[in-house]
Amino acid sequence: MNTAKVSESIHFQQKLGEETGYLKMIWQRFFKHHMAVTGTVVFLLIVLMAVLAPWLAPMDPNRVDPVSFQSAPSAAHILGTDDVGRDVLSRLLYAARVSLSVGLGAVAIYVMIGTLIGAVAGFFGGWIDGLLMRITDIFMSFPYLMVILVLVSVMGPSLTNIIVVLGVLGWPQVARIVRGSVLQIKQMDYVKAAVALGYSAPRIVFSHILPNAFAPILVNATFGMANAIITESSLSFLGMGVQPPTASWGNMLTQAQSLTVLSSQPWMWLPSGFMIVIAVLSINFMGDGLRDAVDPKSFR
Amino acid sequence: MQPLLKVEGLKKYYPIRKGFFTSRKGYVKAVDHLSFQVFPGETLGIVGESGSGKSTMGRTVIRLEEPTEGRILFNNQDISRSSMAELRGLRKEMQIIFQDPYSSLNPRKRIGDLLAEPMQVHFSFDDSTTKQKVNDLLEIVGLSQQHRNRYPHEFSGGQRQRIGIARALTLQPKLIVCDEPVSALDVSIQSQILNLLKELQGEFQLTYLFIAHGLAAVKYVSDRIAVMYLGQIVELAPTQEIFKQPKHPYTQALLDAYPAADPIVRNRERIVLEGDIPSPAHPPQGCRFHTRCPFAQTRCQEEEPLLNGEHHLVACHFPLS
Numbered sequence: 001m002n003t004a005k006v007s008e009s010i011h012f013q014q015k016l017g018e019e020t021g022y023l024k025m026i027w028q029r030f031f032k033h034h035m036a037v038t039g040t041v042v043f044l045l046i047v048l049m050a051v052l053a054p055w056l057a058p059m060d061p062n063r064v065d066p067v068s069f070q071s072a073p074s075a076a077h078i079l080g081t082d083d084v085g086r087d088v089l090s091r092l093l094y095a096a097r098v099s100l101s102v103g104l105g106a107v108a109i110y111v112m113i114g115t116l117i118g119a120v121a122g123f124f125g126g127w128i129d130g131l132l133m134r135i136t137d138i139f140m141s142f143p144y145l146m147v148i149l150v151l152v153s154v155m156g157p158s159l160t161n162i163i164v165v166l167g168v169l170g171w172p173q174v175a176r177i178v179r180g181s182v183l184q185i186k187q188m189d190y191v192k193a194a195v196a197l198g199y200s201a202p203r204i205v206f207s208h209i210l211p212n213a214f215a216p217i218l219v220n221a222t223f224g225m226a227n228a229i230i231t232e233s234s235l236s237f238l239g240m241g242v243q244p245p246t247a248s249w250g251n252m253l254t255q256a257q258s259l260t261v262l263s264s265q266p267w268m269w270l271p272s273g274f275m276i277v278i279a280v281l282s283i284n285f286m287g288d289g290l291r292d293a294v295d296p297k298s299f300r
Numbered sequence: 301m302q303p304l305l306k307v308e309g310l311k312k313y314y315p316i317r318k319g320f321f322t323s324r325k326g327y328v329k330a331v332d333h334l335s336f337q338v339f340p341g342e343t344l345g346i347v348g349e350s351g352s353g354k355s356t357m358g359r360t361v362i363r364l365e366e367p368t369e370g371r372i373l374f375n376n377q378d379i380s381r382s383s384m385a386e387l388r389g390l391r392k393e394m395q396i397i398f399q400d401p402y403s404s405l406n407p408r409k410r411i412g413d414l415l416a417e418p419m420q421v422h423f424s425f426d427d428s429t430t431k432q433k434v435n436d437l438l439e440i441v442g443l444s445q446q447h448r449n450r451y452p453h454e455f456s457g458g459q460r461q462r463i464g465i466a467r468a469l470t471l472q473p474k475l476i477v478c479d480e481p482v483s484a485l486d487v488s489i490q491s492q493i494l495n496l497l498k499e500l501q502g503e504f505q506l507t508y509l510f511i512a513h514g515l516a517a518v519k520y521v522s523d524r525i526a527v528m529y530l531g532q533i534v535e536l537a538p539t540q541e542i543f544k545q546p547k548h549p550y551t552q553a554l555l556d557a558y559p560a561a562d563p564i565v566r567n568r569e570r571i572v573l574e575g576d577i578p579s580p581a582h583p584p585q586g587c588r589f590h591t592r593c594p595f596a597q598t599r600c601q602e603e604e605p606l607l608n609g610e611h612h613l614v615a616c617h618f619p620l621s
Contacts, residue, residue, distance in 0.1 A: 189400060196364060198391030198422065212406070212408060
């Protein structure tokens with residue numbers, strides 16, 4: 001064999017560059033995206049807020065202060081108290097836990113369902129694909145909020161039920177995205193090579209196709225999290241979400257249904273409304289940054 | 301000698317669907333009634349223009365595509381109807397090297413994992429044996445062990461093709477389909493890869509089905525050459541003979557298409573093909589080549605010539621002599 005010589009010359013030809021993986025490249029591009037970095041920082045602060053709520057909160061979020069209810073911000077209650085005399089700041093901090101668990105929980109469930117359905121449809125094709133995609137179409141044509149309202153009222157409004165309902169209804173978009181990516185990746189020669197090497201279908205799908213479809217899933221999951229937080233807030237606002245006394249940004253807003261509160265007691269609804277906007281905005285900024293970072297066409 | 305691969309009447313048709321409710325409108329006849337044999341240790345070169353069905357044929361014989369009709373006998377075992385599960389064990393015996401070295405390697409896998417995975421799936425080596433074998437393979441194809449922890453994008457086209465070759469060797473196959481393995485590479489790298497393939501053939505007793513669209517690469521590696529036109533073999537003969545004495549006008553045209561360096565030869569009479577290869581959805585009646593053949597007669601339009609002969613097979617009513 002003469003290959004030793006060949007290998008030597010090849011060594012010579014190449015300048016061995018730094019090892020830069022795909023993820024590292026994405027991370028570098030994400031980091032250059034100022035809005036995305038700002039969003040990430042704000043989001044991490046909210047996560048910290050939720051995790052450290054028991055230590056940060058000045059008092060028990062459900063404790064009723066008998067002497068001061070509907071009181072304006074003061075030294076005792078930095079953000080004032082609500083109509084039954086609970087500390088608004090403490091409730092705000094604890095409510096972050098609800099929003100984040102709805103966001104993460106629902107998205108985790110529906111990304112799993114959507115990825116599985118999309119991958120099976122895209123990989124096997126034929127009638128399996130047809131059937132699964134028609135089911136997806138049906139799910140997509142539901143009037144989303146109404147179905148959620150009905151399901152939550154049937155199952156009973158609770159944090160777990162909201163997560164499950166949002167998770168079970170949210171997958172169609174992910175399924176479509178994953179199916180599209182799988183169809184595309186399936187045509188790549190490295191997947192054909194995997195078939196030729198006699199790998200099993202699950203190995204090909206999970207180890208060779210899906211890791212390459214990861215980027216669009218992650219982007220969708222980020223935006224989905226913002227959506228889930230908004231939906232939970234809307235449900236709670238309508239009284240079908242997280243039930244009092246558990247604090248949620250949505251049900252704290254409920255008090256703004258009264259005109260007096262709306263006009264003359266802004267501390268009772270402004271902070272929670274602000275938190276919803278900030279949380280959703282920061283997550284969406286992160287999503288924008290991710291989308292640009294994984295898009296091969298948007299080099300900056 | 302027993303052929304390693306025997307293909308009988310192989311057809312691969314792709315249905316043309318138009319609209320949502322109307323079903324088939326016809327077929328693209330990518331491979332239409334092919335028969336040939338490949339013997340152990342030899343290289344059968346397959347040559348043809350784009351659209352002649354050579355790649356489809358290569359992928360169909362190792363069952364990456366479902367054959368529409370016909371038999372594929374590998375080691376005397378008909379694999380044309382085997383299920384995917386039955387095939388999984390047989391996959392070890394036949395591998396493929398792809399044309400595009402960029403899409404043939406999973407961008408998320410390190411080279412070491414890429415080469416270890418087939419062995420982990422099919423053999424029960426312990427980790428150190430697998431690692432050793434990966435190192436050996438890298439050495440064999442002219443790369444080094446240090447490349448194990450790199451990702452595909454860190455390599456050049458030629459190096460990637462070497463990795464593709466190493467991957468095809470992991471399972472110690474008998475047959476390798478080389479699907480235009482050098483056409484995407486620089487000319488300077490092409491000969492390196494061809495030499496490597498030749499060396500490996502000697503060392504591991506490999507049998508190649510070598511697909512290419514130019515005659516030059518095929519001439520260098522092949523023992524016999526089959527010329528394909530519109531999904532059919534029009535001529536099949538030992539390499540020397542096909543270059544010295546082509547019998548089919550199409551083969552002659554392919555040979556004439558090469559620019560000659562010698563000025564005396566340059567003024568020879570040449571067959572120059574005009575127009576494009578007809579659509580495989582509507583192949584011409586009779587001899588498929590008659591629309592572009594300078595020697596076509598009425599018989600060619602009506603009657604389809606069959607591939608016949610002893611060692612030098614040709615499908616033509618009026619073969620050149």
